[in-house]
Amino acid sequence: MNLQAIRAIYLFEMSRTFRTLLQSIASPVISTALYFIVFGSAIGQHMATIDGVPYGAFIVPGLVMMTLLTQSIANASFGIYLPRFTGTIYELLSAPVSVVEVLAGYVGAAASKSVLLGAIILVTARFFVPFEIVHPVWMVAFLVLIAVTFSLFGFILGLWADGFEKLQIVPLMIVTPLAFLGGTFYSIDMLPGIWRTVSLFNPVVYLVNGFRWSFYGASDVSPGVSFGMTFVFMALCVGVVTWMFRTGYRLRT
Template structure:
């Protein structure tokens, strides 16, 4: 294992975060804080509790998960796309470093940035609405597992994209709508039977449900199912990355 190579990629990507603090940290934290103020305080004060949890507190896990998914994808996709765009990806290929070590460096840095952002947003939410975390270890586990999984997904998008526009297509056109429709602002139990059944085909439902359970002990689907779906997506992403490096898809041309 080339730890020096992994460390070099990891530190380079983390340094990019320090250079773009306003874009990578301040902007998502500010936008999420506005969600808490508008939905949690203004609208939440006129709504009844959901599953015994105040509305302002109920949306906290969903809002953190929304930011975590989008930032994990964005950090990882941009991190691997830039070496392809500038041509430095060939220097990485010629270095004595395996594809596993390359992925560990890029995905590890993207997941770290997302987890740090999630922690900052958790502290910010605490200033806006009161809430408790009943299962802190499970909360951390879901946070880390989701960050790693979607950083891998973002890595795949960064390889697939052949322009800056495509880097934003999946997060904006697919992930964000699925997150809003996945129970970020409501429980899917509140939906009519048809729409509730349809929502179960949305993979983000399982992420938000498991994460919310770690906070309040309530969930739309069972914890084992939430973990299983997240683990399944992780395995699929790992298989996708392995296929990319085995075939050289968009890496050797």
């Protein structure tokens, strides 16, 4: 294992984040804080409790998860797309660095940024709504696992995209709608029977509910199923990335 290569990639990506703090950290935190103000503090006071949890506190895990998904994808996709765009990717491909080491550097940095952002949002949320974390260890486990998984997905997106426009298509047209329809602002048990069944085909439902369970000990789906679905998706992403590097897909052309 080339630890020096991993460290070099990781530190380079992290330094890019700290050079653009307004864009990387401040912007998503402010955007999420607006959700807490509108839905948590203003509207939440007039909403009934859900599973015994005040509405303002109920949406905290969903909002953190929505930010985590979008930022993990954005950080990882841009991190690997930029070297492709500038041509410096060929230096990486010619270096004695394995796929595992490349993933550890890029995905590790993207996941670290997302976990840091999630922690900042949780602290920010305490200023607007009171909430408890029943299972803090499981909360951290979910946070890290989902950050790594969607950073892998973002890495795939960065290899697949052949233009900056395509970097935005999947997050805006697929991930964001799935996040809004995945129980971020409501419990899927509140939906009519047919729509609840349809919602179970949305993978984000399992992520949001698993994360919410770690906060309040209750969710619409089993936390074990949530962990299982996340691990399956992560394994698929690892397989796709490995295939891309072995075949040189969008890397050597």
